[in-house]
Amino acid sequence: MIGSGPIVIGQAAEFDYAGTQACKSLKEEGHEVVLINSNPATIMTDWNVADALYIEPLTPEFCERVIARERPDAVLPTLGGQTGLNLATELADRGVLETYGVRLLGTPLSAIRKAEDREEFRDLMRQIKEPVPESWIIESEAQLEAVLEVVPYPCIIRPAYTLGGTGGGIANTREELWETGRKGLKLSMRSQLMVERSLLGWKEVEYEVMRDSAGNCITVCNMENLDPMGVHTGDSIVVAPSQTLSDIEYHMLRTASLKIIQALGIEGGCNVQLAVNPDSFDYYVIEVNPRVSRSSALASKATGYPIARVAAKIAVGRTLDQIDNQVTGTTKACFEPALDYCVVKIPRWPFDKFATGDRNLFTQMKATGEVMAIDRTFESALMKAIRGLEVRSKDLRHPKTQAFTDEELRHAIGKPTDERLWALVEGLRRGWGVDEVNRLSRVDRWFLRKLAKLLAVEERLLAARTGSSEAVDALVSEAFLIGFPSVSIGALLGIDDDRLDPGFRAAAKGAIEAQKVLPVFKMVDTCAGEFESATPYYYGTFEDEDDAFAVASS
């Protein structure tokens, strides 16, 4: 097993999670696992995870020494993120694997190249008739110079074989393309980058798909980015499952994703990113991650489907119908999870630590982590996620964006940053309307209307300060139900505001403390309650029935 190495911007702890699952999964299958990882501050380097552990630099030289000493039968590179994949590619290129007779498990390298090499990928997509955006492959400065006049602006720059889209960006002018393009060429492991037609404003949708060596394919889940195309998906607010796709659209894109994983011959997990025209059935395939990725970690947690565990078993030759669904304990891994809740992921950016960093978001990922929240409605999942961020804002209020002039706000809505969510809200708060905020941001109206719904509750809480205290009880319950935390409800009602009537403040405080609605815990069980589940996990929500059961005390 090649581990994920250091946690860096663009690659967080998700590969530790995947690698740990994979080690356990391989041991379950009766294999002895040797792990090499340069990062000792991970779960996978705990004593009980692998059978033998090497904390060494993740370089071909060190890897070769470990291989020489341990003489493993096989290497599994597709679970350690791009680091593991690049390392395995180098080991294969240098003939190390051949010398020691080490098999490469999981997706064949040829398939990985086909997915990662921009030109080979585009050729394959053309063969299977899947649409890819108009693009130009650049492998030298001379080629870059030659296309400056040809490409439509704005355009997207995507270097090949880099982490989290490092070196990529959007170019609005020839000068910007020249600057960013040259930088990208230097950063790409193979001096290759792609300049692509911009699909700014299109919906971005992802599918997490799995395939086994027998050719069985399934979708673990799909995800819709709140932020339209133009922001790296790692920097986007993401919901699962998709919310604004009809059944035909959902399955059109699902079919495309399965066709792609089949054509590539992936054995394991794979992530397919698609751009979807918000006004037609048109879509483009943007890219494919031929390995367990950050999105897989999210999809795993969002659905209960252990992608890395299953991918590891596929790598050693098992097929999906032979692998158990560990969560239910009764069904197989060859199925597609059904969600009966809504998942919201918000990235966590380090701008509190890098106060002078450029907060603009584009195709190069800047987030260092993410929070995921689950609830029965989008509103409450979003509110939970905001709280989970541990930023200053605990709800929809945000002093900085609220202080913007209209012009500043218009800019903040149009240009993605870590604070855009609050800028969208502020636009609605100023009465600009869903259509105008949608025009400025291209964020789908569905999301904006949900924000407006939350905002309406915020406004009523604020308005209640001057009203009668009788209505407060019902309003407080309503605010809890839609996802406001008690601290926000208290602040909005002004319970600590000396200028307000003490009688009202006492009543409001009482209403919050007496919280009439109590949370229950519902299962993430992969099957929307269709089957009983042996080892599910839970999320809190305001509903009638509790899925959790008391453990008998001894």
Add this chain to the structure above:
Amino acid sequence: MRYLLLSDGTVYSGAPLGADADAIGEVVFNTGMTGYQEVLSDPSYAGQIVLFTYPLIGNYGINADDFESARLQAAGVVVKEACDAPSNWRSTRLLHDLLKERGLVGIQGVDTRAITKRIRSGGVAMGMITDRNPEDAFGDLRAARTYDETDFVERVTTKSPYAWGYAGFERIDEPMAEYRRRLVVLDCGLKYNILRRFAALGCRSIVLPATTPADEVLGWEPDGVLFSPGPGDPARLPTIVQTARDLLGKTPIFGICLGNQILCQALGGRTFKLKFGHRGANHPVQDLRTGKVTITSQNHGYAVDPSSLPSGLAEVTQLNVNDGTVEGIRAKDFDATSIQYHPEAAPGPWDSRPYFAEFVEKMGAGRR
């Protein structure tokens, strides 16, 4: 306040959705995360109150194209949250408005997961959606005819023959184009997408009432006959089973869903009721001939008992990976094949679309 009552005495309270009336039906759950418009207009849901386990229903609105029949067919609908501000480029209206206009009664704001778990453990049950005091309404629910005792096919089948070609409905005596094959469909509760899939492969479909006798079917000189999906207990359809029996060996026969159960009975098999059925878009099915597993769209409350199929006459070709129930059979001598799930999807995955091509190929082989 609106209530959902279950025949075991449970009461759930929620808010009104759709039409204001009483609705009685068998309460079933569907685990698909999209496709509510298709489900509610699918005749196979006649007599059933459909609960969607996905909590946010109506997100992408209602459009003009995704109806699977001319009416809303379900008896009622249960959701956690019905979206009142949908967003999709094809959306023309709200789910609530459609339900109201077509007189379909719904309830929202209930703990759909709690109800799902009850159905899972207790099996499907008769239920009622009402605005009346539950105590008063229970009498009506208990007095109502149960799902299993009701004949639904006669309610949903077409009253008169019609044809479907490349552009949809067309005059039965006047094909709009040249077609590769002519299929006769016995409509037990057909979904439009079955006709669309056949048309996409160059087939003209002649759709006949479910009780059309075999000689009349053959009078249309079909290249093949399809027994369609449909609602209700398959054991209540002796006339249609007899038609299938009469047709065996005379023309290639295909069955989808209820059509599979009809064909199996014609071959001598029996069906039984599943505890809570299969309804959703994520059911794995293994093809025993190739070992390959595909994810299928399913909607059935009954299954074929494999031990009842006469060996030598019929062979099980596909099985459900979750519970091992029969998903497809073949009667080689009669050139008859059928599947229990929905290759036409709508809603659901498109993985099993190739079966339509397989059907069409068989129709070619049967051509005189």
